Amino acid sequence: MDREPTRDGAAATRQARYGKLPERIRVADMAEEVEAAPRGGVNAYDPEGSWRYYACLALDLGL
Template identity: 75%
Template sequence: MNKELTSDPAAAARHARYGTLPERIRFEDMTEEVEAEPSGGVNASYNPEGSWKYYSCLALDLGL
């Protein structure tokens, strides 16, 4: 790659502002480990009587 210095003031301003890339972030710094609740939380319980609310069927939606 050929790097040439230019006398363009706009190019110099861009290079001064964006000339270097930021430091690399390690993968370990991007992730966070959190322990899950042993019971699964309150919302994890299954209610068979209320499960019909979330049932979706194309034939029923079309009234067939």
């Protein structure tokens, strides 16, 4: 009663290819540390020029 069922060639190929899970990937391998942009770079906050990005429906309508 401990006999394995016989498999055809296609089933054996599928078992060899998909029969086990892939290797685990460590979290440390999935994360990458990148240095932040220095202060005063391209994306620096400009309080005097911030009005250009202000959006308000009342201002747009002239109210």
